Amino acid sequence: MVLLAGMASFGLVRYQFKLRGFLMSIVVAGMMFPVFSTIIPVYRMQNKMGITGTDSLFLNLLCVILPQIAGNLSFAIVVLTGYIKSLPIELEEAAYMEGSNAFQTFFKVVVPMTKPSFATVAIFSFLWSYNDLFTQMFFLRNKKYWAITRLMQMLTSKEGTNYGLMAATVSLVVIPVIIVYIFLQKYIIKGMTAGAVKG
Numbered sequence: 001m002v003l004l005a006g007m008a009s010f011g012l013v014r015y016q017f018k019l020r021g022f023l024m025s026i027v028v029a030g031m032m033f034p035v036f037s038t039i040i041p042v043y044r045m046q047n048k049m050g051i052t053g054t055d056s057l058f059l060n061l062l063c064v065i066l067p068q069i070a071g072n073l074s075f076a077i078v079v080l081t082g083y084i085k086s087l088p089i090e091l092e093e094a095a096y097m098e099g100s101n102a103f104q105t106f107f108k109v110v111v112p113m114t115k116p117s118f119a120t121v122a123i124f125s126f127l128w129s130y131n132d133l134f135t136q137m138f139f140l141r142n143k144k145y146w147a148i149t150r151l152m153q154m155l156t157s158k159e160g161t162n163y164g165l166m167a168a169t170v171s172l173v174v175i176p177v178i179i180v181y182i183f184l185q186k187y188i189i190k191g192m193t194a195g196a197v198k199g
Helices: 003-013 020-030 034-051 059-084 087-099 101-111 117-130 131-139 146-156 163-195
Strands: none
Touching: 003 059, 003 101, 003 117, 020 059, 020 117, 034 059, 034 131, 059 117, 059 131, 087 101, 101 117, 117 163, 131 146, 146 163
């Protein structure tokens, strides 16, 4: 999702084409539709594709991953577009003069300079996807493929008074989030302070 959003943002910012404004409006409009309003059409579409309710681990993962990508893509594009706009275009022009194509310029010039923004988008998307109980309950029908958040929800309803078991489960849920934050902490701080001071 971060890779798709980055390339889309780079294209929308640096290239001039006829439907550019219209596409940007669609991206912004995509943030206005909650997942609850699109879940039925998405489920019917994936059911026709044959990727829901199967015994395949890959297809079960895919049927949850695709809605998460679609749901978080608009937010990621809006954030990355604003950040890429602030980059000096002279660096990209210098890369073109050295013989780089669009993909080389994106991966070797733009991505290294936008690491804080990419890290911020990645963390928000990870947290939203990780905590999205609604999508997991809707698409993961096979009990052996349930995610840990759904198992925790079942545990809450069945073992509400077993505080030791609840504490152990919460620890398991929180550990991946803490690990991600520790590794990306320096980029988060940079992303939050970028553009705060001029001059």
